[in-house]
Amino acid sequence: MMDYEYLDNMKAQEFGLELEFTFITREQAMRVIINILHDEDMIDSEGRQWDVKGDSSISSKKKINGIVYDADRSYQCEMVTPILGYQDIPLLQNIIRALKRAGADTSEKCGIHVHIRADDQTPQSLRNLLNLMLQKEELIIKAFQIPDDRLFRYCAKVEESLIKAINKNTINTVQELEDVWSVECGTRYKMLNLESLWDKKGIELRLFNSTFHAGLVRSYIVFSLALCCKAMNMSRVVPRRNKMTNERYEFRCWLNRLGLKGDEFSNCRKHLIMYLDGDSSFAQPEDHNRKRKVV
Structure with missing residues (x-):
């Protein structure tokens, strides 16, 4: 497939996003979104409903005279977007920037969840997606700086038993894949969550730390879109973890293979390799008199 077609x-994939935060109340957050959308019901110009919900898992905080205090449940905020298209990313970024100006910030355990519409996914492409996650799992954990408490509780690794089962057995239908998932996994608290798919909410990627850096949020969305698209365009993915000798170079090359190359995605690549060791330009930087970056 030609690059432009890919x-x-x-x-063309649609997505939704959930962003967890605190330091302002839900009422304050809703007022910010109302001001951006110019609609008291938080309905945008395309007739889509935005929302800010409560989430008991969020550690609620508030700031008074620069000092951080624990806060009540009204400060537990989760912005839930409607189904969006790629062209809507600037609108989402504007809302994120406005929330930040209003005082919104993250606390420990806050995450961002990206949902990708999966109408065109097949049992084989979903198997590819799971295998891709297994291949790059350790690198993804480091690249996205997933803290241990979130990793163990809210966005765990892919189950090895699940990977073995889907690659050992013939999976012809999504229902068969769901049955295997239920037996081998049985929870939504995974970096790659397919329970969301069974619930008609698309593929959910839960691995992102919450942030009000609008460019970083775009990078999370673009990465999610690229990963899901790549899974649909591969005939087979070998379920084997890659050995990494130069994290930056290998992750950059993988991002290129996902389609995130060229000037359009230069900032995305910069954000996504930020926390990785090595050299992004050369597999063996020592051969070019360059030192490996150590993060």
């Missing part, structure tokens, strides 16, 4: 397909 990119068109990647960008």
Whole structure:
């Protein structure tokens, strides 16, 4: 498939996003969104409903005279977008920037969940997606700086038994995949959550730390779109963890293979390799008189 056709397909996927935060109340957050959308019901110009919900898992905080205090449940905020398209990312970024200006910030355990519409996914492409996650799992954990408490509780690794089962057995239908998932996994608290798919909410990627850096949020969305698109365009993915000798170089090359190359995605690549060791330009930087970056 030509690069431009692949990119068109990647960008054609619809997505939704949940962003957890605190330091302002839900009422304050809703007022910010109302001001951006110019609608008291938080309905945008396309007739789509935005929302801010409560989430008991969020550690609620408030700041008074620069000092941080524990806060009540009204400060537990989760912004839930409607189904969006690639062209809506600037609108989402504007809302994120406005929330930040209003005082919104994250606390420990806050995450971002990206949902990708999966109408065109097949049992084989979903198997590919799970295998891709297994291949790059350790690198993804480091690249996205997933803390241990979130990793163990809210976005765990792919189950090895699940990977073995889906690759050992013939999976012909999504229902068969769901049955295997229920036996081998049985929870939504995974970096790659397919329970969301069974609930008609698309593929959910839960691995992102919450942030009000609008460019970083775009990178999370673009990465999710690219990963899901790549899974649909591969005939088979070998379920084997890759050995890494130069994290930055290998992750950058993988991002290129996902379609995130060229000037359009230069900032995305910069954000996504930020916390990795090595050299992004050369597999063996020592051969070019370069030192490996150590993070």
